[in-house]
Amino acid sequence: MPQKKGCSFLNEPRLVARKFLARPQIEGVGAVVRRSIGRFELKYFDPFIVLDEFSDFEGHKGTIEAGDLQWMTAGRGIVHSEMPGAQGIHSKMPGAQGTQRGLQLWINLASKYKMIEPRYQEVLSKDIAEAEDDGIKVRVIAGEALGIKSPIYTRTPTMFLDFTLKPGGHLQQPIPKSWNAFVYVLEGEGIFGNMKSQPSNSHHILLLGAGDGLEAWNQSSKLLRFILVGAEPLGEPLVQFGPFVMNTQEEIEQTIDDFENFANGFEKARHWRSESQIN
Numbered sequence: 001m002p003q004k005k006g007c008s009f010l011n012e013p014r015l016v017a018r019k020f021l022a023r024p025q026i027e028g029v030g031a032v033v034r035r036s037i038g039r040f041e042l043k044y045f046d047p048f049i050v051l052d053e054f055s056d057f058e059g060h061k062g063t064i065e066a067g068d069l070q071w072m073t074a075g076r077g078i079v080h081s082e083m084p085g086a087q088g089i090h091s092k093m094p095g096a097q098g099t100q101r102g103l104q105l106w107i108n109l110a111s112k113y114k115m116i117e118p119r120y121q122e123v124l125s126k127d128i129a130e131a132e133d134d135g136i137k138v139r140v141i142a143g144e145a146l147g148i149k150s151p152i153y154t155r156t157p158t159m160f161l162d163f164t165l166k167p168g169g170h171l172q173q174p175i176p177k178s179w180n181a182f183v184y185v186l187e188g189e190g191i192f193g194n195m196k197s198q199p200s201n202s203h204h205i206l207l208l209g210a211g212d213g214l215e216a217w218n219q220s221s222k223l224l225r226f227i228l229v230g231a232e233p234l235g236e237p238l239v240q241f242g243p244f245v246m247n248t249q250e251e252i253e254q255t256i257d258d259f260e261n262f263a264n265g266f267e268k269a270r271h272w273r274s275e276s277q278i279n
Contacts, residue, residue: 010172014181014211015193018042022053022184022203036184036205038106045207046180046233047108047156049245053184053203054102103184103227107156110234111247121152135169138162143230145173158231165190165218165225173228174213181208181230183216188224191217 022036031054036042038050109116128139131146140150143159150160157179165171175181183192183206189199192206193215200206208214218224237247244255 010174010211010213010215012177012211013172013193013213013215014175014208016183016197016200016206017209018207019200019204022051022205027052033104034203036203037182042205042207044238045182046235046238047231048105048180048182048229049108049238049240050104050106051184051205051229052104053186054104056102105160105229106245107154107158107231108234108236108238108245109155111236113155114246114251116155123152135166136171137164154231156231156234159229161228163216163226163228164223165216166223167218167221169218169224171216172213173216175208175211175228175230176232177210177212178232179230180233181214181228182206183208183214184227184229186225186227188218188222189220190224190226191219 020036020041022034024032024034025039027033027035034053036051036053037045037048038052128141129148129150130137130139131148132138133146136146138145138148139162140146140148141160141162142150142152142154143161144150145159145161145163157176159175159179159181161173163171163173183200185200185202185204185206187202189201191197191199193208195217199220214228216224216226239246239249239252241252241256244252244259246252246255
Protein backbone atom coordinates (compact mmCIF):
# COMPACT_ATOMS: atom_id res chain seq x y z
CA MET A 1 0.00 0.00 0.00
CA PRO A 2 1.21 3.56 -0.54
CA GLN A 3 2.26 5.77 2.32
CA LYS A 4 -0.23 8.41 3.43
CA LYS A 5 1.10 11.85 4.28
CA GLY A 6 2.54 11.98 7.77
CA CYS A 7 2.36 8.20 8.15
CA SER A 8 5.04 5.53 7.96
CA PHE A 9 4.61 1.81 8.51
CA LEU A 10 8.04 0.52 7.40
CA ASN A 11 10.29 0.09 10.41
CA GLU A 12 13.42 -0.56 8.36
CA PRO A 13 13.19 0.55 4.72
CA ARG A 14 15.65 -1.29 2.49
CA LEU A 15 18.53 0.79 1.15
CA VAL A 16 20.20 0.27 -2.23
CA ALA A 17 23.17 -2.02 -1.60
CA ARG A 18 24.36 -2.19 -5.21
CA LYS A 19 23.42 -0.55 -8.47
CA PHE A 20 24.54 -0.88 -12.06
CA LEU A 21 23.39 -0.31 -15.63
CA ALA A 22 22.18 -3.24 -17.73
CA ARG A 23 24.01 -2.74 -21.02
CA PRO A 24 22.90 -4.24 -24.36
CA GLN A 25 24.43 -7.55 -25.39
CA ILE A 26 23.94 -10.14 -28.12
CA GLU A 27 22.05 -13.22 -27.01
CA GLY A 28 20.94 -16.16 -29.15
CA VAL A 29 20.42 -15.76 -32.89
CA GLY A 30 20.91 -12.02 -33.35
CA ALA A 31 18.79 -11.01 -30.36
CA VAL A 32 19.86 -7.94 -28.38
CA VAL A 33 18.96 -7.89 -24.70
CA ARG A 34 19.86 -5.91 -21.62
CA ARG A 35 20.92 -8.55 -19.09
CA SER A 36 21.20 -7.39 -15.50
CA ILE A 37 21.29 -10.73 -13.67
CA GLY A 38 23.27 -13.59 -15.18
CA ARG A 39 26.20 -11.54 -16.53
CA PHE A 40 29.70 -10.99 -15.23
CA GLU A 41 28.78 -8.19 -12.80
CA LEU A 42 26.10 -10.34 -11.18
CA LYS A 43 26.24 -14.04 -11.98
CA TYR A 44 23.58 -15.02 -9.45
CA PHE A 45 21.40 -13.26 -6.89
CA ASP A 46 19.82 -16.10 -4.93
CA PRO A 47 17.35 -17.31 -6.15
CA PHE A 48 17.44 -15.17 -9.34
CA ILE A 49 19.34 -16.62 -12.29
CA VAL A 50 18.60 -14.30 -15.22
CA LEU A 51 16.84 -11.00 -15.82
CA ASP A 52 16.65 -9.83 -19.43
CA GLU A 53 14.95 -6.81 -20.96
CA PHE A 54 14.09 -7.11 -24.66
CA SER A 55 13.18 -4.31 -27.04
CA ASP A 56 11.09 -6.99 -28.80
CA PHE A 57 10.95 -10.77 -28.81
CA GLU A 58 9.27 -13.79 -30.33
CA GLY A 59 9.64 -17.47 -29.80
CA HIS A 60 7.43 -19.97 -28.01
CA LYS A 61 4.32 -21.67 -29.24
CA GLY A 62 1.96 -19.09 -27.78
CA THR A 63 1.97 -15.40 -28.61
CA ILE A 64 2.50 -12.93 -25.79
CA GLU A 65 0.70 -9.73 -26.62
CA ALA A 66 1.33 -6.34 -25.01
CA GLY A 67 0.81 -6.61 -21.27
CA ASP A 68 0.41 -10.42 -21.25
CA LEU A 69 2.57 -12.73 -19.19
CA GLN A 70 3.61 -16.37 -19.06
CA TRP A 71 4.99 -18.12 -15.99
CA MET A 72 6.77 -21.38 -16.72
CA THR A 73 8.11 -23.91 -14.24
CA ALA A 74 10.60 -25.94 -16.27
CA GLY A 75 11.15 -28.57 -13.61
CA ARG A 76 12.76 -31.83 -14.70
CA GLY A 77 13.27 -30.63 -18.24
CA ILE A 78 11.47 -29.13 -21.18
CA VAL A 79 12.52 -28.18 -24.68
CA HIS A 80 12.03 -24.46 -24.68
CA SER A 81 13.98 -21.30 -25.25
CA GLU A 82 14.94 -21.19 -21.57
CA MET A 83 16.63 -23.33 -18.91
CA PRO A 84 15.47 -26.43 -17.01
CA GLY A 85 15.77 -26.41 -13.24
CA ALA A 86 14.12 -23.02 -12.87
CA GLN A 87 10.85 -21.19 -13.01
CA GLY A 88 10.47 -18.03 -15.03
CA ILE A 89 8.28 -15.23 -16.20
CA HIS A 90 7.85 -13.61 -19.58
CA SER A 91 6.01 -10.30 -19.63
CA LYS A 92 5.47 -8.04 -22.61
CA MET A 93 4.57 -4.40 -22.14
CA PRO A 94 3.91 -1.31 -24.24
CA GLY A 95 6.92 0.95 -24.50
CA ALA A 96 7.51 4.52 -25.60
CA GLN A 97 6.38 5.56 -29.09
CA GLY A 98 4.47 2.29 -29.54
CA THR A 99 7.49 -0.01 -29.27
CA GLN A 100 7.23 -3.30 -27.40
CA ARG A 101 9.43 -4.34 -24.49
CA GLY A 102 9.63 -7.68 -22.77
CA LEU A 103 11.09 -8.98 -19.55
CA GLN A 104 12.32 -12.47 -18.88
CA LEU A 105 13.10 -13.50 -15.30
CA TRP A 106 14.46 -16.90 -14.25
CA ILE A 107 14.16 -18.04 -10.66
CA ASN A 108 15.98 -21.05 -9.29
CA LEU A 109 14.09 -24.01 -7.83
CA ALA A 110 15.03 -25.83 -4.64
CA SER A 111 16.76 -29.15 -5.28
CA LYS A 112 13.67 -31.07 -4.10
CA TYR A 113 11.61 -29.45 -6.89
CA LYS A 114 14.04 -29.61 -9.80
CA MET A 115 12.62 -32.86 -11.13
CA ILE A 116 8.92 -31.97 -10.95
CA GLU A 117 6.76 -31.96 -14.06
CA PRO A 118 6.82 -28.73 -16.12
CA ARG A 119 3.96 -26.28 -15.75
CA TYR A 120 2.72 -23.26 -17.70
CA GLN A 121 0.57 -20.41 -16.46
CA GLU A 122 -0.49 -17.80 -19.00
CA VAL A 123 -2.43 -14.67 -18.13
CA LEU A 124 -3.83 -12.12 -20.56
CA SER A 125 -3.19 -8.46 -19.84
CA LYS A 126 -6.85 -7.84 -19.00
CA ASP A 127 -6.76 -10.56 -16.36
CA ILE A 128 -3.65 -9.38 -14.49
CA ALA A 129 -4.51 -8.11 -11.02
CA GLU A 130 -4.26 -4.30 -10.85
CA ALA A 131 -4.77 -1.64 -8.20
CA GLU A 132 -4.41 2.13 -8.07
CA ASP A 133 -4.29 4.55 -5.14
CA ASP A 134 -2.87 7.99 -4.40
CA GLY A 135 -0.80 8.36 -7.58
CA ILE A 136 0.43 4.77 -7.55
CA LYS A 137 -0.60 2.03 -9.95
CA VAL A 138 0.53 -1.58 -9.64
CA ARG A 139 0.16 -4.68 -11.78
CA VAL A 140 0.53 -7.65 -9.47
CA ILE A 141 2.31 -10.35 -11.49
CA ALA A 142 3.14 -12.43 -8.42
CA GLY A 143 2.58 -11.79 -4.74
CA GLU A 144 0.46 -9.00 -3.25
CA ALA A 145 0.30 -5.19 -3.25
CA LEU A 146 -2.32 -2.56 -2.42
CA GLY A 147 -4.54 -5.32 -1.04
CA ILE A 148 -4.59 -7.17 -4.40
CA LYS A 149 -3.15 -10.67 -4.78
CA SER A 150 -1.99 -12.39 -7.98
CA PRO A 151 -3.47 -15.79 -8.93
CA ILE A 152 -0.06 -16.92 -10.26
CA TYR A 153 1.44 -19.78 -8.25
CA THR A 154 5.21 -19.66 -7.72
CA ARG A 155 7.02 -22.77 -6.51
CA THR A 156 9.73 -20.54 -5.02
CA PRO A 157 7.89 -17.91 -2.93
CA THR A 158 8.11 -14.76 -5.08
CA MET A 159 6.76 -11.25 -5.51
CA PHE A 160 6.84 -9.50 -8.90
CA LEU A 161 5.22 -6.07 -8.89
CA ASP A 162 5.02 -3.65 -11.82
CA PHE A 163 4.69 -0.13 -10.36
CA THR A 164 3.93 3.18 -12.04
CA LEU A 165 4.25 6.34 -9.94
CA LYS A 166 2.90 9.67 -11.07
CA PRO A 167 4.98 12.81 -10.43
CA GLY A 168 5.03 13.37 -6.68
CA GLY A 169 4.17 9.73 -5.98
CA HIS A 170 5.53 8.11 -2.82
CA LEU A 171 5.46 4.35 -2.27
CA GLN A 172 5.99 2.06 0.69
CA GLN A 173 5.80 -1.63 -0.18
CA PRO A 174 6.39 -4.37 2.41
CA ILE A 175 8.86 -7.15 1.56
CA PRO A 176 9.41 -10.23 3.77
CA LYS A 177 12.58 -9.55 5.76
CA SER A 178 14.21 -12.88 4.86
CA TRP A 179 13.83 -12.38 1.10
CA ASN A 180 16.30 -11.02 -1.43
CA ALA A 181 14.85 -8.21 -3.53
CA PHE A 182 15.72 -5.82 -6.34
CA VAL A 183 14.30 -2.96 -8.39
CA TYR A 184 14.65 -2.66 -12.16
CA VAL A 185 13.77 0.76 -13.62
CA LEU A 186 11.84 0.61 -16.88
CA GLU A 187 10.93 4.24 -17.48
CA GLY A 188 11.55 7.62 -15.91
CA GLU A 189 13.64 8.47 -12.87
CA GLY A 190 13.10 7.63 -9.22
CA ILE A 191 14.64 7.76 -5.78
CA PHE A 192 14.82 4.47 -3.90
CA GLY A 193 15.74 3.61 -0.33
CA ASN A 194 15.85 7.06 1.22
CA MET A 195 15.52 10.66 0.12
CA LYS A 196 19.29 11.18 0.14
CA SER A 197 19.86 8.52 -2.53
CA GLN A 198 20.87 9.55 -6.03
CA PRO A 199 18.08 9.19 -8.61
CA SER A 200 18.07 6.05 -10.76
CA ASN A 201 16.79 5.92 -14.33
CA SER A 202 15.94 3.39 -17.05
CA HIS A 203 17.83 0.09 -17.39
CA HIS A 204 19.39 0.28 -13.92
CA ILE A 205 19.08 -2.62 -11.50
CA LEU A 206 19.16 -1.85 -7.78
CA LEU A 207 19.89 -4.67 -5.34
CA LEU A 208 18.21 -3.92 -2.04
CA GLY A 209 19.77 -4.48 1.37
CA ALA A 210 18.14 -5.77 4.55
CA GLY A 211 14.86 -4.38 5.80
CA ASP A 212 11.11 -4.83 5.82
CA GLY A 213 10.15 -3.02 2.62
CA LEU A 214 10.88 -0.60 -0.20
CA GLU A 215 10.36 3.15 -0.10
CA ALA A 216 10.40 5.03 -3.42
CA TRP A 217 9.68 8.55 -4.64
CA ASN A 218 9.00 10.12 -8.02
CA GLN A 219 10.19 13.72 -7.77
CA SER A 220 10.43 14.20 -11.51
CA SER A 221 7.87 15.68 -13.90
CA LYS A 222 7.35 12.38 -15.78
CA LEU A 223 5.97 8.96 -14.94
CA LEU A 224 8.22 6.51 -13.12
CA ARG A 225 7.82 2.82 -13.93
CA PHE A 226 9.78 0.02 -12.32
CA ILE A 227 9.46 -3.57 -11.22
CA LEU A 228 10.03 -4.69 -7.65
CA VAL A 229 10.97 -8.35 -7.41
CA GLY A 230 11.63 -10.36 -4.29
CA ALA A 231 11.93 -14.04 -3.46
CA GLU A 232 12.96 -16.39 -0.71
CA PRO A 233 16.63 -17.34 -1.16
CA LEU A 234 17.42 -21.05 -1.37
CA GLY A 235 20.90 -21.12 0.15
CA GLU A 236 21.84 -24.08 -2.04
CA PRO A 237 24.83 -24.61 -4.35
CA LEU A 238 24.23 -23.79 -7.99
CA VAL A 239 25.94 -25.30 -11.02
CA GLN A 240 25.05 -23.98 -14.45
CA PHE A 241 26.11 -25.16 -17.88
CA GLY A 242 24.57 -23.22 -20.74
CA PRO A 243 20.79 -23.58 -20.38
CA PHE A 244 21.01 -26.22 -17.63
CA VAL A 245 20.82 -25.35 -13.92
CA MET A 246 21.31 -27.92 -11.18
CA ASN A 247 22.98 -28.26 -7.77
CA THR A 248 26.03 -30.39 -8.52
CA GLN A 249 28.36 -31.10 -11.44
CA GLU A 250 27.20 -34.72 -11.44
CA GLU A 251 23.59 -33.59 -11.87
CA ILE A 252 24.60 -31.33 -14.75
CA GLU A 253 26.37 -34.20 -16.49
CA GLN A 254 23.30 -36.40 -16.03
CA THR A 255 21.05 -33.65 -17.41
CA ILE A 256 23.22 -33.26 -20.50
CA ASP A 257 23.14 -37.04 -20.98
CA ASP A 258 19.34 -37.01 -20.63
CA PHE A 259 19.05 -34.22 -23.18
CA GLU A 260 21.29 -35.96 -25.70
CA ASN A 261 19.37 -39.23 -25.28
CA PHE A 262 15.87 -37.69 -25.17
CA ALA A 263 15.21 -39.08 -21.70
CA ASN A 264 13.99 -38.04 -18.23
CA GLY A 265 12.03 -34.97 -19.26
CA PHE A 266 13.38 -34.55 -22.80
CA GLU A 267 11.44 -37.34 -24.53
CA LYS A 268 9.65 -34.89 -26.84
CA ALA A 269 12.88 -33.18 -27.86
CA ARG A 270 13.57 -35.73 -30.57
CA HIS A 271 11.06 -34.21 -32.98
CA TRP A 272 10.90 -30.64 -31.67
CA ARG A 273 12.09 -27.72 -33.79
CA SER A 274 11.74 -24.05 -32.99
CA GLU A 275 10.13 -21.75 -35.55
CA SER A 276 13.54 -20.14 -36.16
CA GLN A 277 14.97 -23.56 -37.05
CA ILE A 278 12.03 -24.35 -39.34
CA ASN A 279 12.08 -20.99 -41.09
